[in-house]
Amino acid sequence: MITKERQCRSYKAWRGYFNYIQKMKILNLYAGLGGNRKLWGEDHQVTAVELDPEVARIYQNYFPNDTVIIEDAHEYLVNNFEKFDFIWASPPCPSHSKMNTLMYGFKDSKRKKFEYPDMKLYQEIILLDQWFSGKYVIENVIPYYTPLIPAQKIDRHLFWANFKLGRFNLGTKTTIKGSDAKEVSSFYGFDIRDYKGTQRKDRIARNLVHPEIGKYILDRAMNLIIKTNVKQVVLFA
Numbered sequence: 001m002i003t004k005e006r007q008c009r010s011y012k013a014w015r016g017y018f019n020y021i022q023k024m025k026i027l028n029l030y031a032g033l034g035g036n037r038k039l040w041g042e043d044h045q046v047t048a049v050e051l052d053p054e055v056a057r058i059y060q061n062y063f064p065n066d067t068v069i070i071e072d073a074h075e076y077l078v079n080n081f082e083k084f085d086f087i088w089a090s091p092p093c094p095s096h097s098k099m100n101t102l103m104y105g106f107k108d109s110k111r112k113k114f115e116y117p118d119m120k121l122y123q124e125i126i127l128l129d130q131w132f133s134g135k136y137v138i139e140n141v142i143p144y145y146t147p148l149i150p151a152q153k154i155d156r157h158l159f160w161a162n163f164k165l166g167r168f169n170l171g172t173k174t175t176i177k178g179s180d181a182k183e184v185s186s187f188y189g190f191d192i193r194d195y196k197g198t199q200r201k202d203r204i205a206r207n208l209v210h211p212e213i214g215k216y217i218l219d220r221a222m223n224l225i226i227k228t229n230v231k232q233v234v235l236f237a
C-alpha cells in the first residue's frame with residue numbers, strides 16, 4: 001500500500017530530480033554561431049567547443065553564460081564526454097556533402113582531387129553509442145553515399161542519436177539562399193557582419209541548424225531522460 005508519507009517522499013524525490021534535469025550539463029561541439037543552441041534557454045550549463053576564434057567570439061557574444069572553448073572538438077570529445085548529460089555535435093559536413101562529388105565530378109571543376117569523407121563523423125558516433133550513458137545527437141548533411149550507420153532525417157539534416165527523434169516539420173523556409181550575411185541576420189537572428197576570420201560568411205550562415213530543430217531535439221531528449229529516471233527515483237524514494 002502506498003502511504004501518504006511514501007507519496008510525499010516520492011513527490012520530493014521527483015521534484016529534486018526534475019530540478020536537476022532542468023540544469024543539465026550540455027556539450028555543444030563544433031558550436032558554430034549556435035543555431036541549434038539558440039532556444040535552449042539559460043538554465044542549463046552549456047560548454048561550447050569551436051575551433052575558429054572569430055566564430056567563437058560571436059557565439060560568446062550571443063551566449064555570454066556558456067563556457068566557450070577554442071579547441072579541436074574531436075579531441076575534446078574523447079577526453080571529456082563522460083562529464084556531460086547531453087551532447088550535441090555538428091562536425092563539418094563538406095567532405096560528406098553532395099557538393100563534394102559534384103565539384104569533383106564536373107569536367108570543368110577547379111577541384112581535380114577527390115576528398116575522402118571525413119571518418120571522424122563515424123568515430124564520434126561509435127564512441128558515443130558504445131560508451132556514453134547520457135543522450136547524444138550528431139548532426140550532419142544527407143551524404144552523397146548511403147550512410148555507414150543508419151540515421152534519422154529531419155529537414156535537410158541527418159541525425160545519429162541514441163533516442164528516437166520522431167517527426168518534426170518546420171513548415172517554414174529552412175535553407176539560406178544567397179551569400180548575403182545580412183539575410184542571415186534577419187533569418188536566424190544572428191549578425192555576422194563583423195566576422196573577421198577566414199571562412200566564407202555565407203558558408204558560416206548555411207551551417208546554422210534552425211533553432212526550432214535544436215530546441216525540439218533537446219526537449220525530446222529531456223522528456224525521455226525524465227520519463228526513464230523518474231520511475232526509478234520514485235521507486236527508491
Ligand SMILES: C[S@@+](CC[C@H](N)C(=O)[O-])C[C@H]1O[C@@H](n2cnc3c(N)ncnc32)[C@H](O)[C@@H]1O
Binds near residue numbers: 032033035036050091
Ligand atoms: C556545421 S558548423 C556548426 C553549426 C552549428 N551546429 C549551428 O547550428 O550553428 C561546424 C563548425 O565547426 C567548426 N569546426 C570545424 N572543425 C572543427 C574542429 N576540429 N573543432 C572544433 N570546431 C570545428 C567550424 O568552424 C564550424 O563553425
